[in-house]
Each structure stands twice: as C-alpha cells, then as structure tokens.
Amino acid sequence: MTTSTPLQASADLQQNPLISFGRGICDYSQVKSSDIKPAIDFLLAQAEKAVAQAVDPKTPASWNELVEPLEDATESLSRSWGVISHLNSVADTPELRAAYGEMIPKVTAFFSSLGQNLALYQRFKELSQSSSYANLSTSQKKVIENSLRDFRLGGAELSDGDKPRFSQIQDEQALLGKAFSDHVLDATDSFVHLVTDKSELAGLPEDAIAAAADTAQQKGLQGWAFTLHFPSYYPVMQYSENRSLRRLMYEAYVTRASELAPQYSKGKLDWDNTANMLEQLKLRDEEARMLGFENYAALSLAPKMASSVSEVDGFLTTFAQKAKPFALKDWQELSNFAKAELNIGDGLEPWDIAFASERLKQERYSFSENELKQYFPLPKVLDGLFQVIQTLFGVKIESANLPTWHGDVQSFSVKNAEDRVVAYFYLDPYARPGKRGGAWMDDARGRRELPNGEIQVPVAYLVCNFAPPVKVDGVLRQPTITHDDVITLFHESGHGLHHLLTQVSALGVSGINGVEWDAVELPSQFMENFCWEWEVLEKMTSHAETEKPLPRELYEKILAAKNFQNGYMTLRQVVMSLTDWRLHANFDAVNAKGQAVLELSKSIADEFNVIPQPAISRWINTFSHIFAGGYAAGYYSYKWAEVLSADVYSAFEEAAKLTGSVLDEKTGARYRQEILEVGGSRPAAESFKAFRGREPSIDALLRHGGLVTQ
Numbered sequence: 001m002t003t004s005t006p007l008q009a010s011a012d013l014q015q016n017p018l019i020s021f022g023r024g025i026c027d028y029s030q031v032k033s034s035d036i037k038p039a040i041d042f043l044l045a046q047a048e049k050a051v052a053q054a055v056d057p058k059t060p061a062s063w064n065e066l067v068e069p070l071e072d073a074t075e076s077l078s079r080s081w082g083v084i085s086h087l088n089s090v091a092d093t094p095e096l097r098a099a100y101g102e103m104i105p106k107v108t109a110f111f112s113s114l115g116q117n118l119a120l121y122q123r124f125k126e127l128s129q130s131s132s133y134a135n136l137s138t139s140q141k142k143v144i145e146n147s148l149r150d151f152r153l154g155g156a157e158l159s160d161g162d163k164p165r166f167s168q169i170q171d172e173q174a175l176l177g178k179a180f181s182d183h184v185l186d187a188t189d190s191f192v193h194l195v196t197d198k199s200e201l202a203g204l205p206e207d208a209i210a211a212a213a214d215t216a217q218q219k220g221l222q223g224w225a226f227t228l229h230f231p232s233y234y235p236v237m238q239y240s241e242n243r244s245l246r247r248l249m250y251e252a253y254v255t256r257a258s259e260l261a262p263q264y265s266k267g268k269l270d271w272d273n274t275a276n277m278l279e280q281l282k283l284r285d286e287e288a289r290m291l292g293f294e295n296y297a298a299l300s301l302a303p304k305m306a307s308s309v310s311e312v313d314g315f316l317t318t319f320a321q322k323a324k325p326f327a328l329k330d331w332q333e334l335s336n337f338a339k340a341e342l343n344i345g346d347g348l349e350p351w352d353i354a355f356a357s358e359r360l361k362q363e364r365y366s367f368s369e370n371e372l373k374q375y376f377p378l379p380k381v382l383d384g385l386f387q388v389i390q391t392l393f394g395v396k397i398e399s400a401n402l403p404t405w406h407g408d409v410q411s412f413s414v415k416n417a418e419d420r421v422v423a424y425f426y427l428d429p430y431a432r433p434g435k436r437g438g439a440w441m442d443d444a445r446g447r448r449e450l451p452n453g454e455i456q457v458p459v460a461y462l463v464c465n466f467a468p469p470v471k472v473d474g475v476l477r478q479p480t481i482t483h484d485d486v487i488t489l490f491h492e493s494g495h496g497l498h499h500l501l502t503q504v505s506a507l508g509v510s511g512i513n514g515v516e517w518d519a520v521e522l523p524s525q526f527m528e529n530f531c532w533e534w535e536v537l538e539k540m541t542s543h544a545e546t547e548k549p550l551p552r553e554l555y556e557k558i559l560a561a562k563n564f565q566n567g568y569m570t571l572r573q574v575v576m577s578l579t580d581w582r583l584h585a586n587f588d589a590v591n592a593k594g595q596a597v598l599e600l601s602k603s604i605a606d607e608f609n610v611i612p613q614p615a616i617s618r619w620i621n622t623f624s625h626i627f628a629g630g631y632a633a634g635y636y637s638y639k640w641a642e643v644l645s646a647d648v649y650s651a652f653e654e655a656a657k658l659t660g661s662v663l664d665e666k667t668g669a670r671y672r673q674e675i676l677e678v679g680g681s682r683p684a685a686e687s688f689k690a691f692r693g694r695e696p697s698i699d700a701l702l703r704h705g706g707l708v709t710q
C-alpha cells in the first residue's frame with residue numbers, strides 16, 4: 001500500500017456536494033455555482049499530490065502502488081469536473097457558466113501536463129519492464145500499453161534537440177487550424193445577397209422567406225437578405241425556382257475562403273486558405289517523420305482500428321467502385337426527371353442538383369412527417385427500445401430514483417439475470433432553455449474494481465433534445481417524437497450500452513474508454529438498424545389518438561425514401577474521405593506549391609465521381625473537419641464504422657432467417673459478450689472477428705443502402 005495520505009478535506013469541503021458523493025452518485029439538485037471553485041481547487045491539489053507521489057522513485061512501480069492511487073485521484077477530479085460540465089450543458093445559468101469558465105484553464109492544464117510528464121512516462125516504462133507486469137490482467141496491461149503509446153505520440157521519446165521543434169509544430173498547427181476556421185467563418189459571415197423583388201423568391205417556403213426578411217431587417221436593409229449560413233443558403237438551393245439566384249448563391253458558397261472569393265462571394269483575399277492548407281500538411285508530415293512514421297496517415301492509425309495506410313486506401317477505393325454504378329443511376333434518374341418535369345434540358349448544373357432532387361423526392365417518395373410522428377409517443381418508443389435491449393441482452397431495465405438536475409429527467413437501473421444492478425442511466429429527453437442542442441451519451445461514472453475489491457457500476461447520461469410535450473386546451477398532450485428522433489434515441493442508447501454493459505474492471509479500458517475511435521460508432525449505429533424493422537416498429541408504435549400501430553403502407557413509404565439517392569450521397573462521402581486520406585498519405589507536402597491541394601482533390605473527384613468537380617469549386621478550402629476539426633486522416637472512419645455496424649447487424653438478419661426474428665437472444669448474447677463487455681480491453685478488430693468469425697465485409701452496408709443489383 002502507498003504511504004501517501006490523501007489531503008484531508010475540511011469540514012466545509014466535506015459538505016460540498018461536488019465532493020461529498022465520493023464514489024457514489026452526485027445529488028445534482030444540491031450543486032451551487034459557489035461550490036465549484038473550492039471543490040475543484042481541492043481535487044486538483046489532491047491529484048497533483050498523487051502525481052508527485054507516483055513520480056517519486058521511492059514509490060514501487062507496481063499497479064497497486066503506482067497506477068491505482070493515481071487513478072483514484074484523477075478519477076475524483078474527473079468525476080466532479082464531469083458533473084460541472086454536464087450541468088453546464090443541460091442546466092446552464094450565468095453564474096454556473098462563469099464559475100465553470102474560471103476553472104477550465106486549470107483543469108485543462110492539469111490533464112495536458114499529465115500527458116507531457118516525462119518522469120511519469122519513465123515510471124510507466126519501469127512498470128512495463130518489471131517482473132510484476134506479467135501478473136497483471138489483460139485489461140491492466142492494455143491500460144499501460146495505451147499510456148505508453150500516448151506518451152510516445154506526444155513526443156516523449158524524442159531527443160532533447162528535437163523536442164523544442166516538436167512542440168513548436170504543435171503550436172503552429174493549433175494556430176493554423178484556428179486561422180483556417182476563422183477564415184471560413186469570416187468568409188461565410190461577410191456575404192449577403194439582397195433581393196428586393198418578391199417575384200424572385202418563387203418556390204421558397206414561407207419560413208425561409210420570413211427568415212430572409214428578418215435578416216434584411218437586422219442588417220437595416222429593405223427586402224430579403226440571404227447569407228451563406230446553411231439555414232439561409234440551403235433552402236435557396238433546395239426550393240428556389242429562380243435558377244440565377246441559385247447559381248449566384250452556389251458560386252459564392254463554393255468559393256469561400258479561396259483566391260476566387262473576391263470575384264464570387266465578396267470575400268477578402270486575406271481569408272484564402274490555400275497556403276494555410278499546404279502549411280498544415282507540411283507540418284503534419286514533419287511531425288509524423290519525427291515520430292518515425294512514413295507519413296501522417298500512418299501516424300494517425302496508431303490509436304485506430306484500421307491497420308495500414310494501404311488497407312484504408314483499398315477500403316475506400318473498393319467502396320467507390322461499388323457505389324459508382326448506383327451513383328450513375330441516381331444521376332441518370334435525376335437528369336431525366338429534370339429534363340421531363342423541370343424544363344432543365346440543357347444539362348443539370350451543380351446549382352440545380354439540390355433543387356431537382358427535392359422535387360423528385362416530393363414526387364416519388366413523399367409522406368407527411370407530421371402524420372408519421374403521431375405514431376411515436378415517447379413512452380411507447382421507450383418501452384419498445386427497452387424491449388429490444390432486454391430481449392437481446394438478457395437484462396432488465398427498471399425505473400430508479402436517482403437525484404436529478406431537472407423534473408423531466410428520468411433515471412433507470414439495469415439489472416442482470418440474477419437481479420443484481422449492473423448499471424444506471426439517466427434520460428434527459430426534452431429541449432429547454434439553458435440546455436445545449438443535439439443528442440449525446442456521456443459517461444457519469446465508469447466501471448472499475450475499487451482498491452477494496454468492490455465493483456463500481458457504470459452510470460451514463462443519455463441526453464436528447466426532443467420537442468417537449470404541449471398543452472392543448474389546458475391538457476398536456478402525449479409527447480410524440482419524429483422517426484429521426486427515434487433513430488437518435490437508439491443511436492445514443494447504443495453508445496450507452498457499450499458503456500453500461502462492460503465487464504472490464506480497469507477504468508482506462510472499461511466501457512467506451514480506450515476504444516479506437518474509428519470503431520466507437522459501431523454499437524451506436526448498430527442500434528439504429530432496429531428502427532427500420534417492421535417487427536420492432538409494429539410493437540413500438542401507437543397513434544397518439546387512435547392508438548393504432550403504424551400502418552404497413554406508411555412503413556413501406558419510409559423504407560423506400562430511406563435510400564433515396566444513396567448511391568450518389570455515398571460516393572460523395574467516399575470521395576471526400578479518399579481526398580482526406582491521400583492528402584495525408586500520397587502527397588508530397590514538402591515540395592508542394594500553389595494549388596497542389598486543389599489539384600489532388602480534383603483528380604480524385606474526376607476519377608471516381610459521376611460528375612467532374614466544377615472548375616470554380618474550392619470546397620476543399622472549407623473542409624474544416626480535416627483542417628480545423630481533428631478529423632485529419634480520419635474522415636474515413638464515418639464509413640468504416642458504418643461498414644462494421646451493418647456487418648454486425650447482418651448476423652442478426654441471418655439469425656432471423658432461421659428463427660423468424662432479428663431479436664435473436666443467442667446472437668444478442670454473443671454480441672454482448674464479444675463487443676459490448678470487452679470495451680477497450682482488446683483491439684476492436686479482434687472483437688469484431690470474435691463476434692463475426694471473419695474479417696469485416698462491406699456487403700451488408702451496400703445491401704442495406706440499396707447499392708446491390710437485385
């Protein structure tokens with residue numbers, strides 16, 4: 001046991017709700033913004049002390065004496081900090097925001113210093129080379145391996161001569177990434193197109209016209225103003241019958257942050273990202289070489305599931321070739337339709353695509369979203385979701401009485417077959433003021449074996465932003481959600497299950513911790529599949545008034561609309577992924593000049609896309625995912641995870657051929673065991689293979705997306 005004694009919390013601090021819950025569950029309703037600073041200062045000091053103890057040569061380099069006390073202290077800090085950032089996301093107040101903002105720099109600095117702590121790196125290395133290492137569990141070894149890898153990727157093995165340059169590269173990259181997104185934002189903000197004659201707005205929906213009038217008014221203009229922000233721009237592309245308006249907006253949009261901007265979008269030359277992209281690619285290349293990798297793509301794969309640069313390139317190329325015939329078919333269908341119905345006989349231009357597609361969709365695949373929504377009352381949907389989970393994974397979900405942060409929030413326990421609680425989760429379903437938009441799953445507590453041998457069970461937050469129930473004639477109506485909302489709920493619950501059903505005891509790799517990030521969307525996208533199954537929908541739907549289940553006819557319609565233009569859209573995503581990949585793998589960044597980035601993107605589009613990249617398009621200059629968003633050499637992972645999840649799901653479809661139901665318990669139990677329970681404790685590629693009995697195949701995704709010849 002360690003000789004260090006934890007810092008003693010004063011009586012005041014012991015009452016602090018951010019500390020008093022210890023390893024238990026926080027009482028969110030008791031947290032005041034004035035609790036934040038004292039709690040975090042104390043927990044930070046405690047964590048610093050644990051770090052000092054860990055790097056002390058007198059501390060034996062063993063799991064129990066080195067890793068565990070450090071984990072104890074950093075987990076306490078992370079958990080309290082997690083409560084605060086959660087509250088900041090779901091129950092924001094000006095006081096809370098201020099107190100949170102004040103502490104962000106300190107907490108961020110602590111965690112980044114941990115990653116840069118070379119003395120700590122040495123201690124972890126000692127542990128990995130010690131005789132006791134062999135006795136550690138697979139999960140514990142994985143935690144150590146991951147830490148050593150992250151230290152190395154952070155430059156820990158570089159010579160003292162190289163270290164200053166390495167950190168300079170990091171700083172320069174951060175600045176360039178920031179400048180890139182600033183340029184995109186400034187270019188987007190700077191453009192306004194004013195329409196003064198209402199007849200030019202033909203085809204636009206009322207709400208888009210009202211929004212344009214509002215924008216004009218805010219800018220002190222008369223008429224209707226359109227901007228390049230998506231909610232203003234896209235309705236024009238989708239609905240405007242005015243072809244020259246569409247063209248004007250399109251040209252402004254695709255030339256943002258480029259050398260053509262002054263000509264088309266009134267942007268400034270200073271916002272041209274051409275040189276910025278080259279500069280970033282050069283720095284990434286240099287960083288990769290310093291760390292001993294051939295290129296940045298290879299470096300990016302170190303913590304990912306995909307195993308080699310050529311594997312990813314091959315995956316994307318095959319995908320593109322498979323999708324291309326279907327993209328061509330979609331293109332043909334759209335062109336014929338435009339010619340016959342829209343009088344666009346001289347060939348579809350890029351600014352006609354969204355418009356013609358919307359018309360075609362209306363004509364062939366329309367159904368009323370509002371009518372569909374009536375079939376999905378939230379309680380019925382939740383019941384359906386829980387049925388799916390309980391049947392597949394042999395657990396029971398029951399209402400729990402955990403303290404929450406708002407009256408709308410529900411809490412649940414998950415019990416195993418022996419009626420023992422294995423996890424808890426919260427569901428916060430509705431949008432409200434002070435709550436951030438979107439939907440997410442977050443970890444409130446991870447599964448871990450505590451020093452006293454007890455198991456700490458995991459806890460998750462599932463947060464959505466569904467429309468809250470409304471009162472009609474003074475009576476609260478049943479809340480109904482859209483089919484998209486249902487998919488979102490299943491998606492987030494898939495992440496939740498990954499976190500909650502883990503059986504791993506080492507915190508660093510339990511649940512979603514330590515899962516390679518190109519595999520992290522597998523369990524979430526997997527769950528989405530059930531939202532399209534008739535046997536699930538039939539039981540999960542009940543009309544808000546008539547209580548009848550979803551009619552089969554309406555089901556057939558949503559199914560047909562699901563894959564509308566999927567060939568075209570898939571190919572587009574794959575081409576973007578391939579562009580990202582080859583810029584980081586097959587690009588001579590050191591000698592590249594001028595428009596080399598654009599030229600590479602054009603050559604890939606020309607090779608794979610069904611229509612050539614328009615000459616003026618500078619879309620790459622606004623590709624923020626890879627130049628400002630952490631997806632560099634990672635954009636492929638969207639498709640990668642889709643392939644994995646579809647392939648996993650196809651095992652359930654195969655089972656259904658024998659048993660008549662996709663809710664097959666045996667397959668569910670195997671999935672739980674091989675994918676969900678092991679979390680990050682073994683490589684995702686091995687988990688996949690253990691479940692499927694073979695390497696991943698793209699066939700199931702192609703079939704689900706209608707990209708196979710019948």
Ligand SMILES: [Zn+2]
Pocket residue numbers: 491495521524
């Ligand atoms: Zn997700």
